[in-house]
Amino acid sequence: MKRREFITLLGGAAVSTSVACSDLWPLAARAQPSPSRIPVVGVLWHAANAEEEDVYLSVLQKAFRDLGYVEGKNIQLEHRFPAENPDRFRTLARDLVDSNVDAVIAVTTLGAVELKKLTSTIPIVFAIVADPVGFGLVESLARPGGNVTGLSLMAIDLSGKRLGLLKEAVPHLSRVAFLVDPTDPFRQRTFKANQVAAETLGLSIWPVEIAAPNDVEPAFAKIAQDRADGVVFGAGSLLFNLRARIGAAALAHRLPALAYIAEEVPSGLLMSYGQDLPDYFRRAAAYVDRILKGAKPADLPVEQPTKFKLLLNLKTAKGLGLTMPETLLLSADEVIE
Secondary structure, three states: OOOOOOOOOOOHHHHHHHOOOOOOOOOHHOOOOOOOOOOOOEEEEEOHHHHHHHHHHHHHHHHHHHHOEOOOOOOEEEEEOOOOOOOHHHHHHHHHHHHHOEEEOOOOHHHHHHHHOOOOOOOEEEEEEEEOOOOOOOOOOOOOOOEEEEEEEOOOOOHHHHHHHHHHHHHOOOEEEEEEEEOOHHHHHHHHHHHHHHOOOOOOEEEEEOOOHHHHHHHHHHHHHHOOOOOEEEEOHHHOOOOHHHHHHHHHOOOOEOOOHHHHHHOOOOOOEEOOOOHHHHHHHHHHHHOOOOOOOOHEEEEOOOOOEEEEEEEHHHHHHOOOOHHHHHOOEEEEO
């Protein structure tokens, strides 16, 4: 997809005056921007630029349009791209808070945590967080309290289901490599859950860390050398950014790979099972809409997923010499042929 161009605000003196409000404003007042100016919504992503984020950025933009918002007319989206760098997450979170945005969407756990450290009044909506209570973002899912709410994943709870699906697709599955993003704050708990699930299914599993693009090919060469029968993606935005390289390496080494994000599968993975992440961004926009109209984050329960999607890549299966069982084909929500 083509790169989206973004209109920047905060350039005129009149607008600068209108947004130069203190972070000590009451939350209810901040949730209802003055009708004399355009509300400004920050978005703290995870990748390096708009092009890398386009698969979800375009969904978010359309979601706001579907809600009646027109950029530059009745809303301004201020996008920030930290390039997976923890220091830049902190710097860009501070930038958005200092800009006195009316609300901010934190795409990842790290972004949400950094923003919460900086403000207790600007409304924060997180889009992809596995354990919002455990990370101290909300008091509870039903009653978030404070200035933070959003959408919760079930990455850990689905570990057994995913491994079971991979075993169904790959009958000889015995040894599984688990890809780890070292920047993912949830990585140890996620691997432990997969380890427990693997033992139940009679599988052996071990972690393989990928910290940079140049790690992908050596990691897969080692995975193949260690006689793995399959690969499972862990959580972490870095692995998502590297999906094309990882998919190509998996195919080159003839390794069936499973992810929980459907948007990773077309890169050469065999299958995915998990939440509909594009819908998460549509729902995040709906949260912001409610907040801009006066709702308080403390009163908006954190949403949990109710629907899960199974995606199969028959093109990859054919390349790997696998025949998908009829049971999987019948239960799939989407098939790539």
